Amino acid sequence: MPSSIANHPDRLFPADRAVREIARSLHAKVENLPIISPHGHVDAAMIANDASFPDPTALLLSPDHYVTRMLHAHGVDLAQLRVGGSQGASPLEAWKIFAKNWHLYEGTASGYWLRQEFTEVFGLDDLHIDDEHAESTYRAIEAKIAEPSFRPRALMEQFNIEVLATTDDPLDSLEAHDRLAADPSFAPRVLPTFRPDAYIKFWGADFAQRADKLIQTAGDGQAGYDGYLAAMANRRAYFVEHGAVSSDHGAQTPTTLKLTRDEAAELFTKGLAGTASYAEALAFEAHMMYQQAAMAVDDGLVMTMHPGVHRNTHPHTLETFGPDTGHDIPFAVDYAGGLAPMLADFGTAPGFHFIPFTIDETVFSREIAPLAGFYPSVFIGAPWWFLDAPDAMMRFRSAVTETAGFSRSSGFIDDTRAFCSIPARHDASRRVEASFLARLVAEHRVTEERAHQIIVDLVDGAPRRAFKL
Incomplete structure (x- = not known):
C-alpha cells in the first residue's frame, strides 16, 4: 500500500541529495517563525465572534474556488457543492462528491495544501480521502471542528x-x-x-x-x-x-x-x-x-x-x-x-x-x-x-x-x-x-x-x- 507523502520532511526540496541537505538546513531556520499574512480574505467577524465552523463542506469546500472550479470542470454542478449558499446537496453529499474526485487534484497547488490540512490540521490519513472513506473522514472533521480548541x-x-x-x-x-x-x-x-x-x-x-x-x-x-x-x-x-x-x-x-x-x-x-x-x-x-x-x-x-x-x-x-x-x-x-x-x-x-x-x-x-x-x-x-x-x-x-x-x-x-x-x-x-x-x-x-x-x-x-x- 502506498504511504502518505503529506508529512514527508523533504517535500518540495531538491532531488539532488547535496542540495537537499542545504535546503533542509535553511528551512529549519524559518520553519517555526510566526506567520505574517498582510493580505487575505478571512472575515474578521469570524475571528471576533469565535463561533464553531458550521461543517466540513462549509469550511473546506464551498468557499474555496480553487477546489470547486476543478470539480466544475469535470461536470459537477456548483449547486451540488453548496457554492454561493446553494443547497443542491447536503454537506455530507457534497463532501462525498469531493472525496470521490480527490484524485483530480494530484499535482495541483490546491491538492498540496489540502493534503497538508488533512494531515496536520485534522489528523487524517490523506490516503483515506476517497469514495470508500468519504463519510468517515467527514465525521472525523466534523468532530474536530466541534472541539473548543478548534475555534x-x-x-x-x-x-x-x-x-x-x-x-x-x-x-x-x-x-x-x-x-x-x-x-x-x-x-x-x-x-x-x-x-x-x-x-x-x-x-x-x-x-x-x-x-x-x-x-x-x-x-x-x-x-x-x-x-x-x-x-x-x-x-x-x-x-x-x-x-x-x-x-x-x-x-x-x-x-x-x-x-x-x-x-x-x-x-x-x-x-x-x-x-x-x-x-x-x-x-x-x-x-x-x-x-x-x-x-x-x-x-x-x-x-x-x-x-x-x-x-x-x-x-x-x-x-x-x-x-x-x-x-x-x-x-x-x-x-x-x-x-x-x-x-x-x-x-x-x-x-x-x-x-x-x-x-x-x-x-x-x-x-x-x-x-x-x-x-x-x-x-x-x-x-x-x-x-x-x-x-x-x-x-x-x-x-x-x-x-x-x-x-x-x-x-x-x-x-x-x-x-x-x-x-x-x-x-x-x-x-x-x-x-x-x-x-x-x-x-x-x-x-x-x-x-x-x-x-x-x-x-x-x-x-x-x-x-x-
Missing part, C-alpha cells in the same frame, strides 16, 4: 499567526477589528485593509448607490466629485485610526491617469448617471488609482494593486452563484507604461510604498523587477492566485532576483479565504525559498551563512518592511 481564535494561536490582514469595504465600521484589538487575551494582530473597488468601478450594478452613500457618510457636506474625493480620504483616515496599514485595489489594468479636476468630475457625473462608456469607466478607474497613490503619500497606507483578471466571465454562474466562484480568467498587462504617470509623481516620494501583483508571469522579469530595482517605492508582490503554487513560486524567485535581488520582495501573500490552508501555504513558500537559496549555495553563488540570513529576511523581514509592520 478561530484558538487556531490563530495554534497556527502561529502574528499578523492577519483582512479585506474590507470602505464603509465598514471595523467593529470586529476593534473588538479583537481591545481584547488583552488575544495576541495576534488582525488588521483591516481599505478596498474601494466597488466605489470606483462604474460598471458595478450598484456603483451610483455606493458612491452616493460614501459621499453622504464622509464627504464633509460636499456634493459630487469633490465630496467623493473628500469621502475617500476621510474613510482612509478612519481605517488608519483603526489599525490599517494598506489599501488594496483590484483594478482592471495597472493603468494610472492624471486627469484635471474638471475632467474627472465630468466622468464621475456620467458614472453616477450610468451613461459612461466602458472606455470612460476605465479612464476614471485609472485616474482614481493615481488619486489613491496621492492619498497614500499623505496618509502612509501601503498601496497594493491586483490587476489583470477578467472577472466573472460566465454570466450564468455569476447570476446563479455570485462572484468569486471560479470563473475569473487572467490576461496580459502593461505595468511599465500603465504606472508611468503615478511613478513620475510619486515613485520617489518619501514613505510611499507600492506593491504590484500579477498573474501575467511575463512581467516579473520584464517590468516588475526592473521597476522595483529602481524606484524606492516599489516592492515586488509575491506570486498571486494562479501563481501561488510551488513551481510558479520558483519561477518567480528566479525571474526577479537577478534584477532586483532579494530585498525588494513583499514577502509571501496567501490571499486566501480558506482559513485552515494558511499554515500550509506559508510553509510551501518557505520550502520553495529554501530550495532556491540551496541551489545558489551549491553553485557557490551565495555563501551558506548569507543564505541563512536571506531566508529569515524573506520570511519575516520583507513583509514587515514592505507593509510597514
Whole structure:
C-alpha cells in the first residue's frame, strides 16, 4: 500500500541529495517563525465572534474556488457543492462528491495544501480521502471542528499567526477589528485593509448607490466629485485610526491617469448617471488609482494593486452563484507604461510604498523587477492566485532576483479565504525559498551563512518592511 507523502520532511526540496541537505538546513531556520499574512480574505467577524465552523463542506469546500472550479470542470454542478449558499446537496453529499474526485487534484497547488490540512490540521490519513472513506473522514472533521480548541481564535494561536490582514469595504465600521484589538487575551494582530473597488468601478450594478452613500457618510457636506474625493480620504483616515496599514485595489489594468479636476468630475457625473462608456469607466478607474497613490503619500497606507483578471466571465454562474466562484480568467498587462504617470509623481516620494501583483508571469522579469530595482517605492508582490503554487513560486524567485535581488520582495501573500490552508501555504513558500537559496549555495553563488540570513529576511523581514509592520 502506498504511504502518505503529506508529512514527508523533504517535500518540495531538491532531488539532488547535496542540495537537499542545504535546503533542509535553511528551512529549519524559518520553519517555526510566526506567520505574517498582510493580505487575505478571512472575515474578521469570524475571528471576533469565535463561533464553531458550521461543517466540513462549509469550511473546506464551498468557499474555496480553487477546489470547486476543478470539480466544475469535470461536470459537477456548483449547486451540488453548496457554492454561493446553494443547497443542491447536503454537506455530507457534497463532501462525498469531493472525496470521490480527490484524485483530480494530484499535482495541483490546491491538492498540496489540502493534503497538508488533512494531515496536520485534522489528523487524517490523506490516503483515506476517497469514495470508500468519504463519510468517515467527514465525521472525523466534523468532530474536530466541534472541539473548543478548534475555534478561530484558538487556531490563530495554534497556527502561529502574528499578523492577519483582512479585506474590507470602505464603509465598514471595523467593529470586529476593534473588538479583537481591545481584547488583552488575544495576541495576534488582525488588521483591516481599505478596498474601494466597488466605489470606483462604474460598471458595478450598484456603483451610483455606493458612491452616493460614501459621499453622504464622509464627504464633509460636499456634493459630487469633490465630496467623493473628500469621502475617500476621510474613510482612509478612519481605517488608519483603526489599525490599517494598506489599501488594496483590484483594478482592471495597472493603468494610472492624471486627469484635471474638471475632467474627472465630468466622468464621475456620467458614472453616477450610468451613461459612461466602458472606455470612460476605465479612464476614471485609472485616474482614481493615481488619486489613491496621492492619498497614500499623505496618509502612509501601503498601496497594493491586483490587476489583470477578467472577472466573472460566465454570466450564468455569476447570476446563479455570485462572484468569486471560479470563473475569473487572467490576461496580459502593461505595468511599465500603465504606472508611468503615478511613478513620475510619486515613485520617489518619501514613505510611499507600492506593491504590484500579477498573474501575467511575463512581467516579473520584464517590468516588475526592473521597476522595483529602481524606484524606492516599489516592492515586488509575491506570486498571486494562479501563481501561488510551488513551481510558479520558483519561477518567480528566479525571474526577479537577478534584477532586483532579494530585498525588494513583499514577502509571501496567501490571499486566501480558506482559513485552515494558511499554515500550509506559508510553509510551501518557505520550502520553495529554501530550495532556491540551496541551489545558489551549491553553485557557490551565495555563501551558506548569507543564505541563512536571506531566508529569515524573506520570511519575516520583507513583509514587515514592505507593509510597514
